[in-house]
Amino acid sequence: MPRVNIKTVAQYAGVSEATVSRVLNSNPTVSEEVRARTLEAIEKLGYQPNRAARRLRANSSDVLGLIVSDIENPFFTSVVRGVEDTAQAAQKSVILCNSDENPTKLKNYLKIMEAERVAGLIVAPTSMKDGESLQRLTQVGIPIVLLDRQVDNYVFDSVLVDNIRGAFTGVKHLIDLGCERVAMIGGTPALSNARDRLEGYRNALKAAGLSIDEKLIKEGNYKIESGYRIGKELAHSTHRPQAIFVANNLMTLGAVRALRELKVRIPEDMAIVGFDDTPWANELMVPLTVVSQPTYQLGQTATQLLLNRLARPDAPFQTAILHTHLIIRESCGAQLHNQEKML
Amino acid sequence: MPRVNIKTVAQYAGVSEATVSRVLNSNPTVSEEVRARTLEAIEKLGYQPNRAARRLRANSSDVLGLIVSDIENPFFTSVVRGVEDTAQAAQKSVILCNSDENPTKLKNYLKIMEAERVAGLIVAPTSMKDGESLQRLTQVGIPIVLLDRQVDNYVFDSVLVDNIRGAFTGVKHLIDLGCERVAMIGGTPALSNARDRLEGYRNALKAAGLSIDEKLIKEGNYKIESGYRIGKELAHSTHRPQAIFVANNLMTLGAVRALRELKVRIPEDMAIVGFDDTPWANELMVPLTVVSQPTYQLGQTATQLLLNRLARPDAPFQTAILHTHLIIRESCGAQLHNQEKML
DNA sequence: CTGAAAGCGCTTACAG
């Protein structure tokens, strides 16, 4: 079955291909009568313009690329929704790829995005060293918005979260509750948000006049498994910490699992504050106190920045910082604290 | 900065565009010497072939489309991983869209996929009525594999799960534990898997010689909120059921939330068995007994079917049925039961 | 083994 193309439509409607193209692109210089006739032909033939051809010729496209670093993390799926909704409202479609926190996979998808000639790209870097690969895309005219993470030596439009302040608040909360030995399960220092959350942790200890025990600072990889493994280590350590601050949602789940298996009670034996809320955090064996991030809004904002950039390629770069807030539930021990007070 | 194209490369390497194209496509009829020279030019210029152009001309593409119906559901994110890994191994890339359980959005994305000329498409339908829209794509040469859900009146390659049997097993488990009044929170009957799970539920009751109380069968929409709402209803009902069988993971979370808020104990006051496991199911206030689905493998299999279809367009349609298994944790009351026995 | 040329399906100045 021969595919119907613009020529078929033109013949059917008795107009030129140029005219069909014009009505397709809502060019106002087409008479009502011709437009109607053309639209009818399009409808009747079920014509679907070939975007590959359009993109080739017009050198512009209405698809936005989005590369997240872990599609299995609810943080990103929520961001994805924000991006999709905002893009859709602006008549753009989005294609999504998953770098799996892997710089090599990221580079590969970057190539694909370039080859696909997406109009612009939102990406969560896998490392602060990703700048060069990203820069390449902007050089060929594909603007980039950085999501959630920064990059060394290069500047892009970015949307970030106040990680330092967020972590500070979470750790301070633990300290205010009386914890003096607070451990941290962090992410890889290759990630800016991991560094920032660690900095927030340090700041909170310093601000409280507490000493920093480097042995209490552990490096995970933002996956469940590492939170689990480090959680066990921490629970087994000789001079056990009173609390753990965990730098992301999945590692928090892992840590909770570890403590459950070891029958370490939360928060009585060890308190926990996590970074990033999830739909299930409140239904866990002990409802999680977390530093919550505006995930959906992160996606919205990133898309908006990209759309702005597309509209004004030469505008100065912009960084949007979104704010976190502490959600106090039970894993931090606040309830316990209240009960004690009541006694 | 003018983009480097095949012409630039050809001139730089001192060969024709045709030759560059040949080395790009690993055409064996190129001499080693010329190939090396061309590759060097490609490397030096950082040439990135324009896929839009290739697709236009070659009328073939190495990108696979994947349309899931709820990107926020861990079921689908796991499926996505399976698809991506399998596609990647076959040198294909995948672009992902989210229909949000909305037939209109699905139609829209279907158009985009067609316009993008993807090589093939894996889709989770939003309704059994989606067949016609899907058929359209196969008519223009884009093969389709149905994921997790079937469709009326049209036949496609499909990968499904043994929903009837899975639900049967879950409900039977509850009955064996002594529950005679088992409620069901199901999905919309527009979805084949929702129908099948309901059928499995009915079968289990019948097999046990129990009567079916239609008032105990509730229709949700596979989102948290509906599980929550119906969970409350059920908890408040006058002749309260002893157990609930919930047809998907997100609704199960909602139901757990509802019961917690109402201080209905699980499983003492009401037992729960859910359909589909999640990473957090075991860490919930009461670890969830679930009918687990092979999610990752579902993605793998769907991709394999699509790849097969691409290789052999005229082969007969195939349906792969993957199997579920029951994971017994605590929400069903099995532990309780054991304790009783021990007394 | 390699090149010249046609053509994929669009869009966009350029005329009129």
Place this chain on the structure above:
DNA sequence: CTGAAAGCGCTTACAG
């Protein structure tokens, strides 16, 4: 307001 024609960057018979 509309059409004829060129061209986007590739691939692929067709020659040689």
